[in-house]
Amino acid sequence: MAFGLFKKKENKVSEVKTGFLNLKVKEVIRETEDAMSIHFEQPEGETLSYKSGQFLTVIVNVNGKEERRAYSLCSSPYTDAYPAVAVKRVEGGVVSNYLNDSISTGDTIKLMEPNGNFTTEFASENNRHIVLFGGGSGITPLMSIAKSTLDQEPNSKVTLVYANRNKESIIFNEAIKEMSADVRFDVVHVLEAITDEFECHEGYLSQEIIGNVLKGVDVSNAEFFICGPTPMMDLTLSSLSALGVPDNQVRKESFVSAADSAKEDNANDGELVAREITVIYDGDEYKYTVEPDETILEKGLDEDVDLPFSCQSGLCTACRGKCLSGKVKMDEDEGLSEAEINEGYVLPCVSHPLTDDVVIEIG
C-alpha cells in the first residue's frame, strides 16, 4: 500500500476556496458544559460540498467588530444530513464564548466555504487502520473522519485515542459509545481525573499508552491523524516517531499557532524593514507599504483591500497566495505542504516582505 499523500508536508497543492455562504442554524446541541455543536440547514437547493476533516470559517460581529474563526466540521458528508461544527469555549476567547452564549436555532450565520487539507480520500476497496489521536475540541475533524471511514470503507478499522480532563468534558461521548457497537471501531479514553467508574487510562496521554495502542495496529497499513492542544500533539508526534511510525503516515491539524509569539520579535528584527509590495487579487493590483510589525494581510485589510482570510494564524490557508517575485518571511508555515512551499505559495496573514520586489497573487 502506498502512503505518498498522507504526510501533510507532502500534500498535493489544494484548491483554495474563498466563497461565502449564509447558513441557517437548524439546531444547537449543548455537548458539554463548555462545548456546543451547531447544525446548519443545507444551502437552498444544494448540498454543502466538503471533505471530512475540513473546516468552515464562521464570520460574526462581536461588539461591533467582524471576527472570523475556523471551526472543523464534525459531521460526515456521507452519514449526516446536515453539516455541523462544534465549538469549545476558550477562556477569555471572543468568538467561542459568543457562539456558546448567543447562537440559537433559526439564526443565520455567515460562513466561508469549507477549506483545509486535514483529510483523506475514502475508497470502498481500502483496507486500512485509521488511528486518531484527539484532545478536547480536537475531536471535531476526527469524528468526521471516523464516521466517513466506517461508512465508506467496509474493510477498514478505526481506533480513536481521546484525551480529556474528565468524563464530563468528553465531547460526543454518547455518539462515540454508539460507534463502539461497530466491531471495526475502538476507543481508548484518557482522562486526567476519574470521578466515577469509566473505562479509561487515568492521567495524561503518554508514550506508554500510545505504545499499547500500537500493539493492536499493523503500522505498515495504518494512517495516523492528530488534533488537540499543542503539548498533547507534540507528545503524540514524538511518541509515534520513537515507536517507529514513519512521518509520512502521520497528519496533524493545529488549532493554535506559534505566530503570535513571533510578532514581538519581528518589530525588532533588523531584517524586516518597511517595504512596498504588490498584491494581485481578483484581477486587481494593489500596492501598499508593510511595516516590520505588520503582516501583508493585516496591512492589506487596513488599506481596505478585501482579501480572503480566516484564522490569521498561518494554520488554515484561507489567505493563501503565490509569491510571483521577491522573498517573504513567514512566522508560521504549519498550514502549507512542502509542495506548496516549493511552488512559492505563502500565507499573507503571517508573512512579511524581505525584498523590495515582492509580488503576491491571491485567489
Ligand SMILES: Cc1cc2nc3c(=O)[nH]c(=O)nc-3n(C[C@H](O)[C@H](O)[C@H](O)COP(=O)(O)OP(=O)(O)OC[C@H]3O[C@@H](n4cnc5c(N)ncnc54)[C@H](O)[C@@H]3O)c2cc1C
Ligand atoms: C483549522 C482550524 C480548525 C479549528 N476547529 C475548531 C473546532 O472544531 N472547535 C473549536 O472549538 N475550535 C476550533 N478552532 C479554534 C478556533 O478557530 C478559535 O481559535 C477558538 O475558538 C478561539 O477563538 P476565540 O475567539 O474564542 O479566542 P480569541 O479571542 O481568538 O483568543 C483568546 C485567547 O485564547 C488563546 N486561544 C485561542 N484559541 C485557543 C485554543 N483553541 N486553545 C487554547 N487557547 C486558545 C489565544 O491565544 C488568546 O490568548 C480551530 C482553529 C483552526 C485554525
Ligand code: FES
Ligand atoms: S488566514 Fe488562515 S492561514 Fe492565513
